[in-house]
Amino acid sequence: MSEVPFVPLAxxxxxxxxxxxxxxxxxxxxxxVDQHVADLxxxxxxxxxxxxxxxxxxxxxxxxxxGFQDALTEIGWREPVGYDYAxxxxxxxxWLVREHRLLEPDxx
Numbered sequence: 001m002s003e004v005p006f007v008p009l010a011x012x013x014x015x016x017x018x019x020x021x022x023x024x025x026x027x028x029x030x031x032x033v034d035q036h037v038a039d040l041x042x043x044x045x046x047x048x049x050x051x052x053x054x055x056x057x058x059x060x061x062x063x064x065x066x067g068f069q070d071a072l073t074e075i076g077w078r079e080p081v082g083y084d085y086a087x088x089x090x091x092x093x094x095w096l097v098r099e100h101r102l103l104e105p106d107x108x
Contacts, residue, residue, distance in 0.1 A: 008062045056096055
C-alpha cells in the first residue's frame with residue numbers, strides 16, 4: 001500500500017498531537033476531544049459491540065481528515081488560541097492515529 005493516502009493523517013498528527021499536552025490542564029478540552037473520538041468512530045465505522053473499539057481503517061480516517069480540512073479551507077477557518085469544534089475534531093483524529101499507531105509500519 002502506498003504512503004500517499006496517509007499524508008493527511010501525518011499532517012494532522014504533526015499539527016495536533018502537541019495539543020495533547022493541554023489535556024493536563026484543560027478538562028473541558030479532554031471531554032470534548034473524547035466526544036469527537038466517539039462521534040468519529042460512530043460516523044465512520046458504525047457502532048461496535050463490547051467496550052474496546054477496534055482500530056479505524058487508516059484510509060477511511062485519512063479521507064475524512066482530508067475532506068474536513070478542505071471544508072475548513074473553504075470557509076477560511078483559522079486555528080484559535082483556545083479550542084473550537086475544528087480543533088477538537090482534528091485533535092480527535094490525531095488521537096486515533098496515535099492510539100492505534102496508524103502511521104507506524106506494519107510489522108507483518
